[in-house]
Amino acid sequence: MLTLGFLIYRANHNLYIEDAKNSVESVLGLTQELIAHEKQLALSIALILSENEALKMGYVKNDRKKLYETLQSEIPKLKKYLQIENLEVQLHTKDAKAYVRSWDFEDYGDDLSTFRKGITLLQQSKKPLVSIELGKRLNIKALCPIFEKNEFVGSLEVIINFDEVAQKLSAKKINFVILMDKALLDIGEWMKELPQIDGYVIVRNNCSVGCVNSFMSVASASIMQQGFARSNGALFGFTPLFDIEAKQVGYIGIWFGESLLKESLLLRASLAPHSAPLHVKTLEPAIESSTPQEVLIR
Numbered sequence: 001m002l003t004l005g006f007l008i009y010r011a012n013h014n015l016y017i018e019d020a021k022n023s024v025e026s027v028l029g030l031t032q033e034l035i036a037h038e039k040q041l042a043l044s045i046a047l048i049l050s051e052n053e054a055l056k057m058g059y060v061k062n063d064r065k066k067l068y069e070t071l072q073s074e075i076p077k078l079k080k081y082l083q084i085e086n087l088e089v090q091l092h093t094k095d096a097k098a099y100v101r102s103w104d105f106e107d108y109g110d111d112l113s114t115f116r117k118g119i120t121l122l123q124q125s126k127k128p129l130v131s132i133e134l135g136k137r138l139n140i141k142a143l144c145p146i147f148e149k150n151e152f153v154g155s156l157e158v159i160i161n162f163d164e165v166a167q168k169l170s171a172k173k174i175n176f177v178i179l180m181d182k183a184l185l186d187i188g189e190w191m192k193e194l195p196q197i198d199g200y201v202i203v204r205n206n207c208s209v210g211c212v213n214s215f216m217s218v219a220s221a222s223i224m225q226q227g228f229a230r231s232n233g234a235l236f237g238f239t240p241l242f243d244i245e246a247k248q249v250g251y252i253g254i255w256f257g258e259s260l261l262k263e264s265l266l267l268r269a270s271l272a273p274h275s276a277p278l279h280v281k282t283l284e285p286a287i288e289s290s291t292p293q294e295v296l297i298r
Helices: 002-049 053-060 064-082 117-125 163-170 182-186 189-193 209-216 221-226 258-262 264-268
Strands: 088-093 098-101 129-134 138-148 151-160 175-181 200-205 228-231 234-242 248-257
Touching: 002 064, 002 129, 002 138, 002 151, 002 163, 002 228, 002 234, 002 248, 002 258, 053 064, 053 138, 053 151, 064 088, 064 098, 117 129, 117 138, 117 151, 163 175, 175 182, 175 209, 175 234, 182 200, 189 200, 200 209, 200 248, 221 228, 221 234, 234 258, 248 258
Parallel strands: none
Antiparallel strands: 088 098, 088 151, 129 138, 138 151, 175 200, 175 248, 228 234, 234 248
8 A cells, every 4th residue: 555655646746747847848938939029029119210210310410419319209109109118229330339329328439349249240231130139238139220222321229128028927926037147247247246146147037035045046057957946835947048149148047836837727828918929030121122131030
């Protein structure tokens, strides 16, 4: 009887762990779907702004003030229409220097080609693209060339952070973190003061200090590589985070209480505003052309 009871316990335990792993994988998939939606939202905004006539005229006249005022006028409209809270835009010169930043008019002139892979790629291809990229911060960046009468005059960058993703997951009682490889702190120097775990920096999270401490007590490089952990009544999941060159820059981490396993519909329902992931393959370019150009989404 003891042997039979032990075997039944082991079988039930194995089934539970399998279900737990499947649920964690489901939440990770939904998290990636949310991030994909934010990428495409950023790209759509970039494409819209790249056709703004006031911005084009600001470039032609080399008028930074006009460009800044145009951004200050357009960004609130986009936030209201799209119901988003965080949106920043940066304009670049045609030789990849910072031209106008929506959050700081006085800060400009930096040569971005030395550390921004996305801008370098845009300079080469003159095609829109979107990815998770490290600049001064690690976030979602959509880049689009600006053309005036078929002449490349510069480019713009729409920046969206992970707040929308974090809020949607929080509403479902799911905690969320973005972990960046510590080796990248040479670029994002200001992030050196953020919490670090075994070679990684927590650059975004959606929970309290106590919650983060609980996460830090479990997370390690080996656990992140395994992709799954169970500790103190919570389930943890990790999936690699890649940049525009398909190079791993860190991990996406999620965790939630085991009690949510009873609410299986919660974990299997899409958290995104669409019932299926969006996949943009081709979009019309910002220049007059009858041939669609490829848009890079990474």
